[in-house]
Amino acid sequence: MAIVKDNLLLQAVEGTLGNQFTIYRRNGQIIIAKKRGPSKKKPTQKQLEARYKMLVAAAYAKAIIQDPEIKAYYKSLAGPGQNAYNMAVKDAYRAPEIQNIRLEDMDVVVTAKDEFRVADVQVRVIDDAGVILERGSAMLGRNGVDWYYKAAVLPPGGRVIVVAVDLPGNERVEELLIT
Structure with missing residues (x-):
């Protein structure tokens, strides 16, 4: 690959030359690269x-x-x-990352991060028999990373399932056993 600077001949040229070179522009620069062809191998x-x-x-x-x-x-x-x-x-x-789930009294606190933005965090409380006792959206805290959900009940032996969702809709699911 070569970056061309101040060449009047190539200012108005784009495309493939002689099935050997490709000339294109990226961010205002003219780039010349060897023409690539399709791979002959079957993709994995x-x-x-x-x-x-x-x-x-x-x-x-x-x-x-x-x-x-x-x-x-x-x-x-x-x-x-x-x-x-x-x-x-x-x-x-990329999906968001759930870094931590912790219980503070009756609050479920979820630390969720994404390179861009976590759009929503859903919380489900499930008892030891697998019955969903409650579900709802967590609220974003002031620090922009922790999400808070006020639970009505946290049964011992049950689970808290957390789903973090980013803007494109990618989901990350984590669960915490209630002791």
């Missing part, structure tokens, strides 16, 4: 999964940047050489 299962994940992420990014407010949010997070579309694809590619 992991490659197929990665392609599908990227296809879903790209579809999300294309749809979501139609909303000017969300597009502005992603654009504000973009670094040099990046745009709102790149950030939306990156966000769609």
Whole structure:
């Protein structure tokens, strides 16, 4: 790959030359690279999964940047050489992370992070027989990381199941046994 600077001949040229080179622009720079052809090997299962994940992420990014407010949010997070579309694809590619679930009296406190933003945290309280006793949304705390859910009952031997969701809808599920 080569980056071309101040060349009048290549200022108006883009595309493939002689089935050998590809000339394209990225961030105002002209780049010349060897033309790549399709692979002759059959893709592995992991490659197929990665392609599908990227296809879903790209579809999300294309749809979501139609909303000017969300597009502005992603654009504000973009670094040099990046745009709102790149950030939306990156966000769609990763699920949020639940770092900690703890019980404080009758509060369920969930520490959830995402590189961009955790949109919602759902909490379910289940007894030892597997019956859902209650469910609801947690409220975001002042620190922007901890989510709080006020439980009516926390039965010993039961479980608390937490689902963290980010803007693209990626989910992470964790559970805590109540002792």
